Amino acid sequence: MSHQMIKWDFFIAHAGSDKEIAKQFYDGLQNHSQVFLDSKSLILGDDWDIALSKAQKQSLITVVLISSKTGAAYYQREEIAAAIAYARKNPNGHRIIPIYLDDECRESNEIPYGLRLKHSLIISENCTIQTAISKLIEVLKFLKNVDKKISDQDLSSSSVAKNELLKVFDVPFRENPLFTGRDEELQKLRERLISGKKAALTQAIRGLGGIGKTQLAVKYAYLYQYEYEHVFWVQLSNKFSKSDEGSIAEETEPKLQIVNSYVELCQKLRVPFDDSQPQTAIYAFQQWMEQNPNWLLIFDNADDPKLLKSFLPPQPQGHIILTSRAHTFDSLGILKPIEVEKLPLNEATDFLIERIARELEDSEKDFAEQLAKELDGLPLALEQAGAYIHESSLTFKRYLENYQRSKLDLLAKQKPVLGEYPKSVQTTWSMNFEAIRQQSEATADLLRFSAFLAPDAIPHELIAEGASFLGDSIHKFIRQFEDPMLAVVELLQPLANYSLINLAPGEEEFSIHRLVQEVMKAEVRSENEEQKWIVRVVNAMNAIYPHPDFSNWSTCRRFTLQCLVATGYIEQLKIETEYSGELLCKYGRFLCDIGEYLEANSLFLQALEICHSVLEEDHPLFGTSLNDLASTYMIQGRFTDAKPLLLQAIKIRRSVFGENHTSYAQSIHDLAYLYFCQKRCVDAEELYLQAIDIYRSVLGENHHYFAASLHNLARVYISQKRYAEAEQFFLQAMEIRRTALGERHPDFALSLNDLAVYYKSQGRFSDAEELYLQAKDIYQTVLGITHPHFAVTINNLANLFMDQGRYDEAAQNYLQTINILKLTFGPEHPDTKIVIKNYEQLKEKQSGCDKQAQ
Incomplete structure (x- = not known):
């Protein structure tokens, strides 16, 4: 007799990685029973997929070996699903015995619910594999010795056969053998459908065209087919008149597609309706869905969810899934659709x-x-x-x-082969693009604009506040609204409805897939048009990028991705305009503030070149670019390079603004700092006093700019040993900063740090340490532990510890300082060398102490 005709006692389902353990069970059971194990029972020439299915159906007991690999074992999961289905249909004719190969895998969420309900064995010290084999043999003997169960099994088997004749499995696609990932989405979908809540019986799978929505629905249908009596599929996609990519879609009224599907399903299920009136199939099938449990209905490509409402039963007794590009499904009572994102x-x-x-x-x-x-x-x-x-x-x-x-x-050279995708990437989205163009030219232009941005975290402000730079259609649309941000939401909605973008709830930003961007770029007709959109990106970005004060840092960080794209365009395409130069200056100042000095220096150089090329030499922005570049040169210790830039900036600002303007005060303040670093304290004092007078006159004595000049003048006085005046100005500046900026501002931390330096010089070590630690905490929280300002404070702490003989603490702080300075400035920077020298001196002292101790 062929082995395929044998009635098997045991069918062993296992993951591929557990085959050796499976063989141990096979060897232990085969002397007492008929056992099917794929590696032992299949012979050459067998169609293994069919053979496995038949063997399991003909078995009395499915033994499921469960390990940490079970969740990823595709074929074992299929066998588990089949076993659960056989056991439910014929509880006396088929039994499932789960055997957990270790205790931990029992807690896995990947174990099917129907399996977790079964009484099981756990391999452990108290239950070895041999013990488990003995228990399996006992169960087999018990089942075979109960004639009633055998009789019930025969009756149930005939019932199963009868039911299978009527079962509908209407999925039009083959299962994709390379279906990858989506475990979380499948689990979430299953958990929602079986939650028992009425509102959860209908679920939506949403996402971009080509993202795998249909494949997810197909996978779910195959994975859980044995959990349902029937699986129905209603296809709502357009049908193409030709097989080539350039074919025109034959528009089929979606309602007619649903009616035709309901007619076919009524015929398959033998549900009566009036053949001469196909519409009567709607009510007939709705009634059937309310009266019969345990079915699954899938609507594929249901891009207009509202249309489905009249076709769904008010009280469904089964599960309904729809795949869609739509954004919202409120009309169907679905508030949280299953989002299908790109694959990790x-x-x-x-x-x-x-x-x-x-x-x-x-x-x-x-x-x-x-x-x-x-x-x-x-x-x-x-x-x-x-x-x-x-x-x-x-x-x-x-x-x-x-x-x-x-x-x-x-x-485009290769159409998809696996996965039943009907069209290529470009063709998949072309109809959506055309529909959007017809609906709103402003939305179509917004999609074109988005193609040239960073794909993630696109802020609504870029459109709302940059609208005047984005072309007539967008600008006119935005001006119709009192609230420009609301106008942006209206513009984005058609794109969200086709899932061409993803809205970030509550974030006022959106994202777009990179390939949607590539398709849109491919539709740009000429290099001139492409250049037009790129320049619009730069101009709009400049319009919304704020002055990088500390209060605006969170906004600057939020705009970073788009700013990187815009500044990249400026460099690559040599975009030389006033707006491009201004954006480079603002972004460079933000980078400088957060300690990215080399990147800032590069942007300032570009800005200066652009301003020199396109602006008059007395233009304010030209003066700004000179001053900005000089500031980074001074940070790098390049005072000789910085000085002529500052002098030129002072000249321009004096000419444009006069000597009683904050911009002029900023430049002479920066020149004063340069003189201070060069030990020209008299010249530095003179300029600081000028800056203080200007700030006092224009901004008042409570402004933090006034405090900054006062603070730096105090540093000059310390070098001149004018300690009383220095302490007074330090304290005054610190109180102004506390009031104007708050106690978590980097400038307030600077006041703490420099006042601590003064206290240390006066031998007030305890007071100094307290202030250093406060400053360190602020810098660590606000700037991070790799910022040079943080390095300055921990270096100062190291100096304090060294003076107190706390050498181990000093060494730790020196080493941390050196690492930060090397990363920021490099090993040859003067500040880096000074700290390295201090650390070496510390090691010598430590060595001397060790020798004395010996």
Whole structure:
């Protein structure tokens, strides 16, 4: 007799990595029973997929070996689902016995609910594999000795056969053998559907076209097919008249598609309705869904959720899933749809590697990861690229190099093969783009504009406040609203409805997939048009970028991604305008404030070149760019380079603003600092006093600019040993900063630090240490532990500890300071060298102390 005709006592379901343990169970059971184990029971030529399914159906007991690998074991999960289904339909004819190979895997959320309910065994010191085998044999003997159960099994088997004849499994797609990831989405979908809440019986899967919504629904249908009596599928996508990519879609009224599907389902289920009136199938099928439990209905591509409301039963007894590009589903009572995002980089890379079905060197795997990153985790694009590489036998490196040059042109060379995607990336979105153009030219222009931005964290302010730079259609639309930010929401809504963008709830920003950007860029007709949109990015970014005061740092950080793109365009395309120069200056000052001096220096150099090229020499922005570059030179200790820039800036600002202006005061304040660093204290004092008079006259004595000049003048007085005046000015400046800026501001920390330096010089070590620690805490919280200001304070603490003989604490602080300064300025910077020298002197003292102790 063929082994496929055998009635099996045991069917062993296991993960591939647990095959050795499975063999131990097989060896222990085979002398007492008929056991099916794939590696032992299949013979050459068997269709293993069919053979496994038949063997399990013909078995009395499915033994499920559960380990930490079970969640990722695709075929074992299929076998578990089948076992659960057989046991539910025929509880006396099929039994499931889970055996946990360790106690920890029992707590895994990946174990199907239907399996966790079963009485099980756990392999441990008290229950060895041999013990488990003995218990399995006892269960088998018990089942075979109960004639009633055997009789019930026969009756149930015939009932199962009868039910299977009527079962509808209407999924039109094959299961994708390379379906990757989405475990969290599948679990969330399943948990919501079986939660028992009436409102949860209908769930929506939403996301961008090509992101894998349909594939997720297909996977769910196959994964849980044995949990349902019937699985229905209603397809709402357009059908193409030709097979080529340039074909025109045949528009089919969505309502008619649903009616036709309901007619077919009524016929399959033998539900009566009036054949001459197809509309009667709607009510008939609705009634059936309210009267029959345990079914699944999937609406694929339901991009107009409101349309479905009249087709759904008020009291469904089964589960309903819809896939859609829509953004909201309130009309169906769905407030939180299942969001399908791009694949994480590791899963996207794994898909590409599996897709080409060949062994790879580690270097090729790196190129696969780079390609996955370029394609931004879009499953449709990954399938197109993978199919092309597989068919042409290209290396990932070669494909990546060509993709980076030709982008969509290369991607379009291969249509998707696996996954039942009907169209390529570009064709998938083309109809959406056209619909948006017809709906709103302003929204279409916003999509074009978004194509040239960083794809993530696009702030609404960029459109609301930069509208005057974004073209007539957007500008006119924004002006119609009293609140420009509300206008942006209205502009974005059509894009969200097609899932071409993702809105960030409560964040007033949105994101766009990189490949949507590439498709939009491909539609730009000329280099001049592309340049137009890029210049608009720069101008709009400059319009919204604030003056980088500390109070605006959070906004500056929020705009960083877009600012990097804009400044990148300025450098790459040599965009030389007043707006580009101004943006470089503002962004550079922010980078300088947060300690990124080298990057700031580069931006200031660019800004100066642009201002010199496009502005008159007495233009205020030209003076600003000179002053900004000089400030970074001084930080780097390049005082000789900084001086002529400051003198030129002073000349311009005196000419443009006069000598009673804050801009002029800023320049002479900075020149005073340069003189102080060069030990020219008399010259520094004179300039600081001028700056103080200007700030007092224009801003008043409670402004933090006034406090800054007062504070720096105190430092001059310390060097001149005018301690009483110095302490007075330090304290006055600190109180102004406390009131104007608050006690968590970096400038207040600077006051604490420098007052501590003074106290240390006076031998007031305890007072100094207290202030240093306060300053250190502020810098650590506000600037971070890699900022040079933080390094200054911990260096000063090290000096204090060294004077007190606390050498271990001093050494720790010196080393931390050296690491920060090397990272920021490099090992050759004067400040770095000074700290290294102090540390070496400390080590000598420590060595001397150690010798004395001996």
